[in-house]
Amino acid sequence: MLRVRVRYEDEESRAALKKAGFRWNPQRKLWEGPDTLANRELLDRLGLIPEAMLAPAADHEPERQAKRVAMDELLGEYIYSFSREGRRVVGISWAGAKRLAQKYLPGLEVELVRVDTTDQWIAVVVKAKTERGSALGAAQVPASERFAYTIAINKAQRNAIMNLLDEAVIKHALEEYLQDSRLSRSS
Numbered sequence: 001m002l003r004v005r006v007r008y009e010d011e012e013s014r015a016a017l018k019k020a021g022f023r024w025n026p027q028r029k030l031w032e033g034p035d036t037l038a039n040r041e042l043l044d045r046l047g048l049i050p051e052a053m054l055a056p057a058a059d060h061e062p063e064r065q066a067k068r069v070a071m072d073e074l075l076g077e078y079i080y081s082f083s084r085e086g087r088r089v090v091g092i093s094w095a096g097a098k099r100l101a102q103k104y105l106p107g108l109e110v111e112l113v114r115v116d117t118t119d120q121w122i123a124v125v126v127k128a129k130t131e132r133g134s135a136l137g138a139a140q141v142p143a144s145e146r147f148a149y150t151i152a153i154n155k156a157q158r159n160a161i162m163n164l165l166d167e168a169v170i171k172h173a174l175e176e177y178l179q180d181s182r183l184s185r186s187s
Contacts, residue, residue: 001033001034002022002034002039002040002050004033004050005029005051006030006048013046014031016042017031017033021033021039030051041099044102077095078092078177079091079093079096079173080092080093090174090177091174092162094154094155094158097157097158097165100170101164101165105128105130106130107131110157111129112124112125112126120143121140121141121142121143122143122148122149123139123140124139124153125156126156126157128157128163132164133164136160137157137159137160137163138159139152139153139155139159
């Protein structure tokens with residue numbers, strides 16, 4: 001359960017919370033809603049910080065279980081992981097790149113630079129730019145793949161965004177995931 005306080009004058013935030021399924025709790029004088037990734041993103045976008053919840057020691061197992069479920073959702077949504085030739089490959093997904101861009105690249109604009117198609121491949125180049133600079137991203141996808149054009153553009157956009165992000169931001173995001181996934185396995 002997420003709990004957050006919102007100023008009475010902030011009608012926009014209150015309306016967004018209500019639309020996302022939050023309910024007003026008059027006893028606590030705050031908004032309460034389900035603890036989901038979408039709701040956490042909403043709070044982040046609105047600049048709201050959920051209140052810390054104090055739970056009795058006996059109630060920590062449900063929290064750990066919820067964290068494991070959230071990490072599984074995060075794995076599929078923001079971070080990908082697979083094995084190739086006996087090695088584990090972990091990286092930031094397209095959704096994860098967009099999320100990092102929202103947080104660390106304000107005013108981001110992405111434009112299509114070039115599309116080349118052959119019978120075998122679709123290749124795309126895009127340019128991502130902010131006030132701080134710009135970067136290119138490219139991707140190539142087999143033309144026979146379903147939705148090849150869309151996949152190529154999304155991959156190119158992801159690559160351009162990742163090229164704009166500081167290495168420290170990417171490293172921190174991956175380390176945070178790896179640390180949380182180790183903790184959830186040991187609990």
